[in-house]
Amino acid sequence: MTDHIASHPSPDIPPAAPRGVAISGLVFAVLFATSLVLVRTAVSADPADPGHWLGDPSTRHWLGLALKLVPLCGIPFLWFMGVVRDHVGAREDRFLATVFLGSGILIVAMLFVAGAVAEAVLGTFPGAPNGGGPSGASLPDLNPGPGGAQAAYVLGRRLASALMHTFLPRMAAVFLFVTSSIGLRTAVWPRWMSYTGFTFGLVLMLLITESTAVLFLLPAWVVLLSVWILVHQFWHPGPSRQ
DSSP: OHHHHHTSOOTTSOOOOOTTTTHHHHHHHHHHHHHHHHHHHHSOSOTTOOOGGGGOHHHHHHHHHHHHHHHHHHHHHHHHHHHHHHHHGGGOOHHHHHHHHHHHHHHHHHHHHHHHHHHHHHHHOSSOTTSOSTTOOOOOOSOSSTTHHHHHHHHHHHHHHHIIIIIHHHHHHHHHHHHHHHHHHHOSSOHHHHHHHHHHHHHHHHOOOSOSGGGGHHHHHHHHHHHHHHHHHHHSOSOOOO
16 A cells, blocks of 8 residues: 555656657757858848848848747747756745746747847848849838838847847846756756856856857757756656656
8 A cells, every 4th residue: 555655656746847858958059050040141240231131032031041940949948948947846946946937038038029020121121221232122112201211121130139139148148147056056967067057158248249159158058958958867767856
């Protein structure tokens, strides 16, 4: 009778996440890195560029592909957050967990907004804002005032750039800081993993640049943690909640 009761988990303890779901972090990293590479290959990092690339069909194709990957990045990232919480289990600190959830959700939200703004610019302008560009495509009269189309392009371009190069890196830094703090406090992964997260977060927080390269630190750390969790699950099978 005692053995029968002991073989069943307590109803107060929710079931652990499916094994192997930590691969969601790798999926996020691949999709996010791919979208960054496609965007930077197609479009200049300078938010003040005149927009001649809008008249290039090849550039529009690759940028459109990158923007279609953006929502697909957010979905596995949310799953990755669930994997981290599941791995921490009952040792989760409510204060740190709140910051963890808030920063992660804001990362996804800013990705989606930046992608939506960029897609709106791409869909609004069939050619360069000033009517130039390699294809010679002209812009329809969206605003009767002089320079209205160019102003609309600049607004959208700078808004997307500000989200991706000013706000997103800072929030990614907060996410790395709090996730690394959770790891140090609960000892659910090696200390070097947390120290790496702190280092990457510090770079994201302090380095102010229009370069996309710094954003690769987020998926790089997600890959490290996801691989470690996958290996840990392989060598230590069983419930992850403690």
